[in-house]
Amino acid sequence: MKGFIDKSRFQSMLHDGMTVMIGGFLANGSPERLITAVLETPVKDLTVICNDGGFEDRGAGRLIVAGRVKKLIASHIGTNPTAGRLMQEGKMEIVLVPQGTLAERIRARGAGLGGILTPTGMNTIVAEGKTVLPVNGKDYLLEEPLGADLALIGGAIADRYGNLAYRGTMRNFNPLIAMASSIAVADPVETVAVLDPERIVTPYPLVDYVLKEENGQ
């Protein structure tokens, strides 16, 4: 952990065309303060990797609606009509990935693996153009790792070291993206002194920055 930072320091890390992983599942556990901070800058042409398209007014969906996303890699966009429209109009590229495969691809990058073999998507259009490998008589798809320049982590309870635990279902993709990105920034929902070592999900050496609480800015 390099430190607790304010919004402007975070904004200085942004640049056009970067790849950003955003935590949250239908905006539950999304880093809303960081998303707002991105929207305050003119950054554009982002590749966003996220479980879903969120909603038009919550989660990663806000970046889509604002036209900042050039390419979205997600498992589902049904809750954000603008995402579907932008795709149909050719204004945003969308790559749909099965949710479990998305989780494993992100985990693979964080874990230094060259990929994983999954049965998910076999004999569907998800398999098109991908390597199929038989293992013990069953066919699997080779799915490659997925990483990013920046991870925006939500839903976290942070301690003063920068360790992260998560609250309820807000855990979802957040611990996975923390490990798969060059820079991981957390937007905690709560801060505590020191987390129980048994309760920590993302140890602080895996976190680069934690956004300060509002009153700390």
Add this chain to the structure above:
Amino acid sequence: MKGFIDKSRFQSMLHDGMTVMIGGFLANGSPERLITAVLETPVKDLTVICNDGGFEDRGAGRLIVAGRVKKLIASHIGTNPTAGRLMQEGKMEIVLVPQGTLAERIRARGAGLGGILTPTGMNTIVAEGKTVLPVNGKDYLLEEPLGADLALIGGAIADRYGNLAYRGTMRNFNPLIAMASSIAVADPVETVAVLDPERIVTPYPLVDYVLKEENGQ
């Protein structure tokens, strides 16, 4: 979770030639009561999958010393001289697997993956006979899943549902083997009423049986 069982019920699940995964790292977090229960039966020709050979008087090493193990799949046997001797004498087959690869192979089985690609072991004798796949210009070894008939889980704090958390470093391979075996039996070091949902590592639907406390037998 099918229930809390006594030692004899556990012993009835054993048969010659079965494959058994045993938790623990140098006997820290090993299921010692279950290992003792195995030794009380005449079961033999076991294939044991474990991080290491343990010690001659602790952990999976006790099964090795008693001559019950036909084949050992582990990352290290240096702390159990009998293991090395039995291997040299041709009395026990040993397959050495890098520790991170062992963890991923077990996880892969539990996660329904057909395998993983790892850089570990490339250009070493570990790579012999294995498929090498290039991904984004780097070569990786394809490592296949590893499963078992039975998982013997140690180091656990169990609740009355059969949920498991782990204590300190006793977590190690225990949560991984719980998911990779047909039958998972836990040998808890402590039992509590109900574990915190945020603290549970192995949810109870993934556990088949929990060995009762001594006084509960």
Add this chain to the structure above:
Amino acid sequence: MMDEKAIIAQRIALELQDGDLVNLGIGIPTIVADYLDPAKHVVFQSENGIIGLGPLAEGPSDLVNAGGVGATIVEGGAFFDSAMSFSIIRGGHVDVTVLGALEVDSEGSLASWIIPGKKVPGMGGAMDLVVGAKKVIVAMTHTNKGIPKILSRCRLPLTAYREVNLIVTEMAVIEVHPDGLHLTEVHPDYTVEQVVQATEAPLHVDRVVPMKGVAC
């Protein structure tokens, strides 16, 4: 009279066994929980990271179900991340998954996530669920305003190939076997002939009984 959704959900509830770990999809599958015999201990898994999903919660919540709606966790439940959630799903640890579909076919393949050029919601966790769960139950209306959804071969892009075990509609219960679809139960409001008419796929009809659990 019960509406179509209630008939389907009530019938599927009978399929869930004591001790089962079950994942219910969005829509009709979600209400299956409402019809469950309280004597059965069924545990619900939700792919956003819960085992032990409980009833919906009122007001804002840090805990949502897979539809993003505020929910609760029952005693004994646990939270985990998405990689663990899909390890549980893909790894065969979920006993039953119940999900909707646009089309199902004679081979047990289903289509549920894309109508090319028209609607592309995405597959979410469905592809993993149908590949991973031990038993796959499709919950859907028998037709789309009279147009059959149970086909010889799916026309839409597949969600998975040959993974469905059981199809439950407001008209019928249909089992998927290696030799094709077997009509096993028909709702008392319909005849076998009406079900066959509303189904494009050929149906084996040699052992049909009235739909279980329906109060006549």
Add this chain to the structure above:
Amino acid sequence: MMDEKAIIAQRIALELQDGDLVNLGIGIPTIVADYLDPAKHVVFQSENGIIGLGPLAEGPSDLVNAGGVGATIVEGGAFFDSAMSFSIIRGGHVDVTVLGALEVDSEGSLASWIIPGKKVPGMGGAMDLVVGAKKVIVAMTHTNKGIPKILSRCRLPLTAYREVNLIVTEMAVIEVHPDGLHLTEVHPDYTVEQVVQATEAPLHVDRVVPMKGVAC
């Protein structure tokens, strides 16, 4: 006079930087922690599932280090399972790993886990650590009773191919570069000539200084 192990450990301690996540192997690497400048905040990872490994503990313990010896966890530390531990290691999240070796060569390959037909302890976590850590430091005595261990090419089966960055012995500090080994520091008790004599691999010797941190 310091013993060989202490010289090696003390010199390696200088390599660790504030904020580094470090994994120390069994043997000489373990004692590197004893020589660390207390002003530096270095965090120790142990492959059996800890970040924040602290000093050894007396008596029996539920918490051991990677050598199976009772240990402690420092404030801010965390526990995790072996899959997470090696995700951290293999995924490039460990800044420095320090480990012993039987042989190291001109290309930065090392051998440490097997002497065929003689001794087969196994690789443990070493293969993952050397492949995954950003910086790999080998800590070992310069020779095995006079027989060189720093070779043109390893003769024993490799632990990893071309992964070592730095070799620290009681005689010298040697950097591994694409063009081979560079002798950069020599302990005051030895001459450059003695180091070259004790080393089978060719050494670039154009910029040698006395070993850092050694009190003369």
